[in-house]
Amino acid sequence: MSESPSPKFLESLRNLTGSVVSMLQTRLELASVELAEERTRLMKVALLACFGLVFFSMALMTFTLLIAILFWESYRWQAIGAIVVFYVICAAICLFIARQKVRNAPPLFESTLAELDKDREMLRR
Template sequence: MTIDTHSQREPHSPLRRIIGSVSAILQTRLELIGIELAEEKDRLLAVLFLGLAAMMLVTMALIALTALVAITFWDTYRWQALAGITIVYAVAGLICALKARSGLRNAPLVFEETLAEFEKDRDIFRRP
């Protein structure tokens, strides 16, 4: 009878300490995931906004340039001028598409720091 009451009163058994440590580690890692997710969301929103603004402004500039070239060469080389501008736009668009594809392929891993911390935790628990 004294053994049962003694084991129930012992608040810091090894199993409880291990469970508490694992719980604290998981909580820390989940907080890190949340922070990284918030940072990534903010970064993506900023890039999206700037990208849309740039696209709008460049589109306006290209429309103005096209009109300027068409007006300038209207009497002499109208279709050649428009064909030249079309080729320039197509090449620029292709270059942008290739750069965008490259940027997506070379993007860093999401939650890279969290994964590194989980790897460290796993290494610590594997040690004898």
Template structure:
């Protein structure tokens, strides 16, 4: 009479399962972080390209406008017209600089979704 023992598979202990789940959650969050970084990089490159193109074309237009105004007022108000154009450029540049500074200061956090997922995970384990 032989007694056969049923083959027992060693199931992982509770600590091992918790660690495995924790690492799986952490891996998922890191993947989300990587996706957000990739999206932000692509958006930033697109914005930079369009911004540089707009700046280049605007500079060409402003140079042409300055030359046209200087030619138009060359006989009568030569230096006054150039001073007025310069003052207008300075005012617009100051406005743009302040607007850009406010845009950078008020920018949302880049990893909002990842941080919210980490907060959910933290609240789940409490």
């Protein structure tokens, strides 16, 4: 003897399914908004970094030329060598700091994952 499920149970099950689907849709929308914001932020940072690198490169070339002209008669090779060593040290420091920043970066969808954890905990109750 099997009893057919009551209409209220089926309606509750539909409501629960609708709520879960709605929560999932909301979380996916949040993830897409976060992704769009991150993409926009990264594009701005990349553009500013490119302009900064261009201007910094021009300043370094001018500085190198100035030092070479100042020491041309007496210590030109030593001056140019010292500048090269200085540039290599600066590059190594920058690469080290960049590597640390990449390693310590937060997860990409941190807010979305936190909301999904809250949803999972709410559904367990």
